Amino acid sequence: MEIITIAFVWLVSLAESIIFSFLGFWALLFLFWIATMSDISQDENGQHLYCETSDSGVEVCERREWSIVD
Numbered sequence: 001m002e003i004i005t006i007a008f009v010w011l012v013s014l015a016e017s018i019i020f021s022f023l024g025f026w027a028l029l030f031l032f033w034i035a036t037m038s039d040i041s042q043d044e045n046g047q048h049l050y051c052e053t054s055d056s057g058v059e060v061c062e063r064r065e066w067s068i069v070d
Contacts, residue, residue, distance in 0.1 A: 038048075051061040 047063040047065055049061055050064050051059050053059050
């Protein structure tokens with residue numbers, strides 16, 4: 001019975017490390033994607049592109065300085 005328990009624990013830990021490797025890989029790709037997109041939408045003055053849709057449905061975009069309290 002002890003061998004079955006050891007084998008089960010080993011298989012669960014193997015599956016866990018495969019799942020965490022897979023999720024870590026996608027998390028890293030997502031992190032690089034976010035960094036790339038934020039760099040694309042930022043110009044040389046440190047401003048970011050903000051787009052808002054008005055009540056009439058027209059999208060208005062402007063460049064503004066990023067602020068945490070904005």
